[in-house]
Amino acid sequence: MNRAALESAIMLRLVAQPISSLADLQKALQNAVRLEHSTIPPYLTALATLSGDSPSVRYARQVIRDVVIEEMLHMTLACNLLNAIGGHPEIAVAGFVPTYPHELPMGVAGDLVVHLKRYSKALIEQTFMKIEEPEIPLDIPVKPAALARAASPTITIGQFYAAIRTQIVQNGSRIFTGDPSLQVTGFFLGPGENIAVTDIDSALLAIETIVEQGEGTPKSPMDLQKHIAHFYRFQQFSKGMRIVEDASSHIKVSFDPVQPLTIDDAADVIQMVDDPPLVTYDKVDWRAEQLSVECDASYSKILRALHRGFNGKPEKVNDAVGAMFEFKTVLGELLQQKLNAGPHVGLFAGPRYKFAP
Amino acid sequence: MSYLHPVRLHLSGRFRADVSTVNNDPKHFDNAHFSPDFQKPGADRTNGWWQPAGTGAWRLLDCHVTRAYRLDGSAASSRNEDVAVGLAVREAADRSSAKIVDLDPHQQGVSMIFGLALRLMDDQGHELVHGELEPVAFFDLNFARSSAGGPSGASAYFQSILKNVEWGDVAASPCLAQMKQVSSERTLSIKLITDQYIMSGQQRGYGRITGTLGPYFYGEPRTFIIGRHLAPPHQNQFSPVDCRVDIERRKVLIDVGNSLPIDPITGDFLNSGELTLAAADGAGATAIGPLDYTSDGNYSRTAGIYELPAGRALTDAELAMVTNKPLHLLARQQGATSADVIVAENDDGAYVRAERFVFRLDPGASAIAELIATKFGVPFAGATAQVKAEPFTLPENSPLPMLAIDSKTDANGRTKLTITAVDPGTPRTFIDGQVYAISFSLQESPTDPSKFDPSNFISLLMFSAVTAPLAPGWNDVHPILEQYSNLYPRPHGPNLYAPFTGLPPSHPVVNLNDYDSVAEFARHIAWALDLPIDHPSHMPVTRDLSGAKRALLLKWLREVGADGKPKRIGAIAAAAPATVRATLAVDKPTPKFAAQAFKARLDLTRHQPADGV
Numbered sequence: 001m002n003r004a005a006l007e008s009a010i011m012l013r014l015v016a017q018p019i020s021s022l023a024d025l026q027k028a029l030q031n032a033v034r035l036e037h038s039t040i041p042p043y044l045t046a047l048a049t050l051s052g053d054s055p056s057v058r059y060a061r062q063v064i065r066d067v068v069i070e071e072m073l074h075m076t077l078a079c080n081l082l083n084a085i086g087g088h089p090e091i092a093v094a095g096f097v098p099t100y101p102h103e104l105p106m107g108v109a110g111d112l113v114v115h116l117k118r119y120s121k122a123l124i125e126q127t128f129m130k131i132e133e134p135e136i137p138l139d140i141p142v143k144p145a146a147l148a149r150a151a152s153p154t155i156t157i158g159q160f161y162a163a164i165r166t167q168i169v170q171n172g173s174r175i176f177t178g179d180p181s182l183q184v185t186g187f188f189l190g191p192g193e194n195i196a197v198t199d200i201d202s203a204l205l206a207i208e209t210i211v212e213q214g215e216g217t218p219k220s221p222m223d224l225q226k227h228i229a230h231f232y233r234f235q236q237f238s239k240g241m242r243i244v245e246d247a248s249s250h251i252k253v254s255f256d257p258v259q260p261l262t263i264d265d266a267a268d269v270i271q272m273v274d275d276p277p278l279v280t281y282d283k284v285d286w287r288a289e290q291l292s293v294e295c296d297a298s299y300s301k302i303l304r305a306l307h308r309g310f311n312g313k314p315e316k317v318n319d320a321v322g323a324m325f326e327f328k329t330v331l332g333e334l335l336q337q338k339l340n341a342g343p344h345v346g347l348f349a350g351p352r353y354k355f356a357p
Numbered sequence: 358m359s360y361l362h363p364v365r366l367h368l369s370g371r372f373r374a375d376v377s378t379v380n381n382d383p384k385h386f387d388n389a390h391f392s393p394d395f396q397k398p399g400a401d402r403t404n405g406w407w408q409p410a411g412t413g414a415w416r417l418l419d420c421h422v423t424r425a426y427r428l429d430g431s432a433a434s435s436r437n438e439d440v441a442v443g444l445a446v447r448e449a450a451d452r453s454s455a456k457i458v459d460l461d462p463h464q465q466g467v468s469m470i471f472g473l474a475l476r477l478m479d480d481q482g483h484e485l486v487h488g489e490l491e492p493v494a495f496f497d498l499n500f501a502r503s504s505a506g507g508p509s510g511a512s513a514y515f516q517s518i519l520k521n522v523e524w525g526d527v528a529a530s531p532c533l534a535q536m537k538q539v540s541s542e543r544t545l546s547i548k549l550i551t552d553q554y555i556m557s558g559q560q561r562g563y564g565r566i567t568g569t570l571g572p573y574f575y576g577e578p579r580t581f582i583i584g585r586h587l588a589p590p591h592q593n594q595f596s597p598v599d600c601r602v603d604i605e606r607r608k609v610l611i612d613v614g615n616s617l618p619i620d621p622i623t624g625d626f627l628n629s630g631e632l633t634l635a636a637a638d639g640a641g642a643t644a645i646g647p648l649d650y651t652s653d654g655n656y657s658r659t660a661g662i663y664e665l666p667a668g669r670a671l672t673d674a675e676l677a678m679v680t681n682k683p684l685h686l687l688a689r690q691q692g693a694t695s696a697d698v699i700v701a702e703n704d705d706g707a708y709v710r711a712e713r714f715v716f717r718l719d720p721g722a723s724a725i726a727e728l729i730a731t732k733f734g735v736p737f738a739g740a741t742a743q744v745k746a747e748p749f750t751l752p753e754n755s756p757l758p759m760l761a762i763d764s765k766t767d768a769n770g771r772t773k774l775t776i777t778a779v780d781p782g783t784p785r786t787f788i789d790g791q792v793y794a795i796s797f798s799l800q801e802s803p804t805d806p807s808k809f810d811p812s813n814f815i816s817l818l819m820f821s822a823v824t825a826p827l828a829p830g831w832n833d834v835h836p837i838l839e840q841y842s843n844l845y846p847r848p849h850g851p852n853l854y855a856p857f858t859g860l861p862p863s864h865p866v867v868n869l870n871d872y873d874s875v876a877e878f879a880r881h882i883a884w885a886l887d888l889p890i891d892h893p894s895h896m897p898v899t900r901d902l903s904g905a906k907r908a909l910l911l912k913w914l915r916e917v918g919a920d921g922k923p924k925r926i927g928a929i930a931a932a933a934p935a936t937v938r939a940t941l942a943v944d945k946p947t948p949k950f951a952a953q954a955f956k957a958r959l960d961l962t963r964h965q966p967a968d969g970v
Contacts (some may be wrong), residue, residue: 051864053853061864118784211942279608287559287560290563297416302448319894322885324453325881325894326412326453326454327846329412332863335861348861
């Protein structure tokens with residue numbers, strides 16, 4: 001398979017953005033920041049509801065966690081790109097977090113409405129794999145048919161970043177007017193991940209990292225998972241098998257039936273209500289409501305610390321990380337609140353990700 | 358002058374103290390005999406007590422400004438009168454929550470708030486005031502505040518300063534504009550009173566907070582007021598009361614906020630009879646009361662601060678009396694012909710207090726606790742302070758800290774007490790160091806300050822010296838981390854943690870008892886260990902790790918092996934660090950105060966279970 005075919009086959013799709021000026025470029029990068037963030041709440045929610053401790057569940061937690069951290073890295077690099085060309089990432093504003101259930105920014109995943117739900121095989125298949133769905137999913141390990149590209153009004157996220165790349169190259173070094181001290185580095189230390197964007201070369205490197213991680217080029221056998229596109233990482237839980245390296249497969253990987261993944265949607269998962277932002281708790285569930293408020297406040301602190309971190313105080317990103325650890329404890333406690341009354345009695349409370357002042 | 362000033366605002370709301378209770382039992386510090394059951398809730402003092410999943414987080418909730426006072430003594434109770442009224446009082450917007458922390462399992466009576474930033478916000482999201490609370494422990498813990506019983510009936514106060522204050526546009530609020538104008542630069546005085554803390558059911562871990570924000574004046578103590586201090590003359594249900602005579606305005610400001618009994622149902626002051634402030638000695642008395650404290654919502658709107666006499670100024674004669682004679686707060690029950698003294702100033706008007714009263718010291722380290730003496734509210738110069746240290750807990754013969762004190766108080770009534778820590782060894786075996794009470798008194802005054810007010814002494818945690826290996830491995834740091842993993846299971850306990858029966862298990866952030874988990878989070882742990890103690894993300898949350906052990910952990914976390922991870926196996930060679938050994942003669946002075954005074958306080962823990970879980 002050639003690279004272009006691979007790219008078209010495995011990338012997210014989104015509505016084309018006209019990018020023909022510096023202002024467009026800044027707008028596109030702000031959209032990229034929002035986009036990279038927007039899948040974190042649904043993924044994080046599913047991750048936090050995985051309460052079991054079997055090897056399959058632990059594996060699932062690791063897979064989802066890796067995806068979330070990659071989205072965080074991409075968000076960071078998009079902010080660095082935006083700052084490098086004189087823009088200012090807007091993170092601590094009410095509209096930044098989608099109000100779930102909601103469509104994703106820029107029409108990613110079409111008109112798919114993304115909900116906040118507990119982990120389930122159905123959620124993996126009907127939401128996560130849809131969010132990350134390639135135009136033509138590869139059938140692993142079956143040799144794919146000819147990958148003809150269908151006519152579509154949408155572009156891939158790879159093409160979206162390619163347009164950004166083109167605009168950067170066309171504008172040349174004159175657009176790198178941003179203050180270099182605004183660059184955030186030192187938080188992601190993987191190869192090609194710790195990038196201060198100050199010129200064309202570093203900008204292209206940042207874009208390449210985002211795109212390549214999204215594509216999931218399987219280039220490191222030692223670290224296979226991190227180089228498989230998100231769609232296929234999630235597909236493991238739909239198929240119920242791990243993806244492994246396989247020299248006999250033309251794409252070097254295949255699902256392995258002797259490494260089954262078994263997750264019980266009931267026993268391994270906290271039975272959280274669907275879409276907590278739409279739920280009004282009964283008065284007797286005082287603690288569920290209170291902890292929801294604290295959870296919103298905690299998430300908002302992360303966003304606010306990130307906003308300051310990407311707008312002149314890079315050291316505040318440390319505080320964002322500290323707040324993330326606290327968020328995990330608040331979220332964990334919220335998910336232990338069993339509802340005593342109302343239409344969802346017997347289910348557990350969940351996070352709303354509502355921006356709090 | 359501090360918060361007890363004509364220009365002040367009152368605030369009211371709730372707080373959450375998500376304290377951990379596994380560490381309430383000293384036996385739980387013993388790794389060798391730790392049972393997983395200690396991480397489960399237990400009725401009374403069993404298992405991990407009532408909140409084993411506590412994280413130490415302290416949060417301010419639903420808190421608002423209820424009333425604003427201005428220089429002319431006028432009060433605004435609505436936004437129309439002063440836009441400060443109704444402002445939201447919130448914690449920091451962009452970092453983790455503040456923490457509440459005991460000094461030690463053997464001294465749980467000075468729980469301290471670290472890392473709290475406060476913001477006054479209008480409903481447009483504008484920040485009008487932002488400041489950072491200088492960490493402070495509570496004072497005057499009173500378990501008899503209301504008839505609710507146990508901690509729900511208890512109350513205590515935190516007085517400190519907000520530093521690095523940043524002001525928004527406060528021109529529209531006379532109260533805030535005046536406060537900004539009169540206060541020393543970028544500093545404010547604050548007092549927070551906590552009560553109605555609940556230890557079971559849906560509202561477990563939540564309580565009520567009431568407070569006062571006012572100006573701070575350079576040079577005044579940060580944790581108490583230079584003023585008049587009244588305490589119960591005998592055992593009763595009242596706590597000490599502070600007053601300040603405003604000579605210029607011919608008024609007395611009295612603060613009964615942490616003292617008067619509370620109705621457990623309404624949360625307002627109970628009717629304790631007609632309360633009158635009087636200046637009195639054997640020769641006569643002048644009453645300048647009464648206090649108007651019984652109307653609805655009085656406590657939340659006034660925080661218990663009243664100006665006397667109401668509606669007029671003190672006469673020359675009255676002013677002379679209140680300035681020079683002991684103040685008494687009298688209660689006369691309906692129909693009674695005489696009044697009872699509920700709190701009173703010392704007959705000689707003398708009062709001495711330590712500005713900073715909680716210390717954590719490594720062997721060899723020194724700190725200064727300034728003692729400030731006053732007499733009828735003015736500096737007591739030339740007084741001789743006496744100090745004495747004794748261990749809070751057994752063994753009695755634990756090595757004592759070195760205490761050095763200036764011979765006499767200066768013109769400001771101040772004298773420096775220098776506390777130098779020695780290596781106490783490990784008298785408590787599996788709990789680091791030893792904890793001490795340092796009491797003080799004035800030779801010139803017969804009154805025992807810690808009897809006048811049982812909170813009035815210094816608490817000191819003196820850490821043990823550690824012989825650190827040159828190249829530490831997991832085996833060197835594991836026992837330290839294991840103890841934290843045992844005691845604080847939600848943030849860093851076992852991989853799968855299910856404290857409450859019938860609820861789904863949760864997964865702590867990091868399992869400190871597991872090499873791989875610690876290695877994975879090594880960078881973040883090192884960051885948190887290196888933060889200043891007043892940063893809310895400082896590790897450990899409990900602020901009970903010695904400098905030597907901290908250095909050991911940081912060395913281990915940072916000197917990684919070829920695989921980029923901290924080393925599983927260290928080198929055997931060890932180097933003994935220079936430490937101050939307890940070589941001085943431990944010449945215990947004849948105790949002026951009974952040691953039992955401190956031992957008895959061990960029962961006054963804020964973690965006492967109310968009614969199980």
